[in-house]
Amino acid sequence: MSEMFAFDEEQELIARSALDLLDDRCGFEAVRKWMESEAGYDADLWRELAGLGWLGMIIPEEFGGSGMGVTELVSVVESMGRKVFGSPFLANTLAAELLVLAADDEQKRRWLPALAAGEMIGCVALGERSGSWDLGDLTARAEDDAGQLRLMGEKCFVLDAQNADLFLVACRHEGEPAIVVLERSEIPAAALCVERIVDETRRSARLRLDGLTIAPEALLVGAGATAALQHVQLLGALLVSAEMAGAAQGVMDLTVEYLKTRVQFGRKIGGYQALKHPMVWIMVGVEHSISLLYRAATLWDAGEDASQIEMAVRMSKAMSGDSCTNAVDRSIQFHGAFGFTWDCNAQLFFRRAQWAEYTFGDAAHHRRHLAGFLLGSSAQASEY
Numbered sequence: 001m002s003e004m005f006a007f008d009e010e011q012e013l014i015a016r017s018a019l020d021l022l023d024d025r026c027g028f029e030a031v032r033k034w035m036e037s038e039a040g041y042d043a044d045l046w047r048e049l050a051g052l053g054w055l056g057m058i059i060p061e062e063f064g065g066s067g068m069g070v071t072e073l074v075s076v077v078e079s080m081g082r083k084v085f086g087s088p089f090l091a092n093t094l095a096a097e098l099l100v101l102a103a104d105d106e107q108k109r110r111w112l113p114a115l116a117a118g119e120m121i122g123c124v125a126l127g128e129r130s131g132s133w134d135l136g137d138l139t140a141r142a143e144d145d146a147g148q149l150r151l152m153g154e155k156c157f158v159l160d161a162q163n164a165d166l167f168l169v170a171c172r173h174e175g176e177p178a179i180v181v182l183e184r185s186e187i188p189a190a191a192l193c194v195e196r197i198v199d200e201t202r203r204s205a206r207l208r209l210d211g212l213t214i215a216p217e218a219l220l221v222g223a224g225a226t227a228a229l230q231h232v233q234l235l236g237a238l239l240v241s242a243e244m245a246g247a248a249q250g251v252m253d254l255t256v257e258y259l260k261t262r263v264q265f266g267r268k269i270g271g272y273q274a275l276k277h278p279m280v281w282i283m284v285g286v287e288h289s290i291s292l293l294y295r296a297a298t299l300w301d302a303g304e305d306a307s308q309i310e311m312a313v314r315m316s317k318a319m320s321g322d323s324c325t326n327a328v329d330r331s332i333q334f335h336g337a338f339g340f341t342w343d344c345n346a347q348l349f350f351r352r353a354q355w356a357e358y359t360f361g362d363a364a365h366h367r368r369h370l371a372g373f374l375l376g377s378s379a380q381a382s383e384y
Helices: 009-025 028-036 043-051 070-082 089-102 105-117 223-259 273-302 306-334 336-340 346-358 363-374 378-382
Strands: 122-125 141-145 148-152 154-159 166-173 176-183 192-195 204-208
Touching (some): 009 070, 089 105, 089 176, 154 166, 223 346
Antiparallel strands (some): 192 204
16 A cells, blocks of 8 residues: 555544544643543543444444444544543444454444443443453353353453443353443442552443353354454554654643743743754654554554554554653753643653553563564464
8 A cells, every 4th residue: 555644534523523622622620520430431422423423433334334444543542642541432432343243243232322322421441450461360260050151251441441331351161251231230330440550531340250150142152253353452552652742742832831931040941952952853753653653543444454554553562652752751851840730731641651551562562562563473463
């Protein structure tokens, strides 16, 4: 495919609409208000996003979605990152995509329209205590037990579990990766343990599976389940990359505004070369991140070779992690002592960067896998 990229008219409209809406509705005061609430998001705004079709962007139209591409989705998530927007959007999107790939048509008709309409919230339970993103390291299990399935194990960092109505849980069944679909009514309140994570705009919980029994129909197995889990992990990495690219842009804008107003020794501190030069490197990092982000998204939508898509996503995640971490670190430094306080909004971006860096693998993780591609080690490249 061509190396040149530009939004078409519809994509430009979606990206601009997302940025305008979040500029209007998602200022720092609103972010802090939602951060202090139990749910962590604005239910009225969530319903508005559903009405705009955002919650079903990549759900096929036949199942109530908008049937858009990953490029459009990434443009919306990038804008969310710029505003440190907190909501179940990421969790809901990944849950929907996992159903699209692994569920049968009856299950899709049952759940996907509700997820797209905002009537239900979905989440995916992928992580475990080991911190590994390799499906071969899954320890949660679903075992046959007198015509039922008995679940065992624990899932960690289940994003928006507190808000979710539908849980898609990665586990092992007969030694192979599988997916268990649980509705909220099947999960006792004691099975969810709230986690306080560094990014307080997020909601996260541990899910204890021990003692839960489910019907066999709730289990999605086979090669399709394994491929779906790998696909969703890669999509998750891409969407978190979009958040970090947006966050790097957002914190850069915040820092530039501060440098243009803060006066020290009789002049605005943005005039000092010691601050101007690092800001230029932050801008370079933002541009690199956005370039790699949209290359990965366009390769994905074009249906390019899977290895090319995987390499592009991993490059995007690694670059976005580095550039966002650098941008937030310099922002706090340039804000001086104020930068270390709760009142400084740079810390919101810092917390988002810390969470995002390790979600779906940090830069070192993705570079190790990229080495497998570049040095010809197919075994290393084939595992997430």
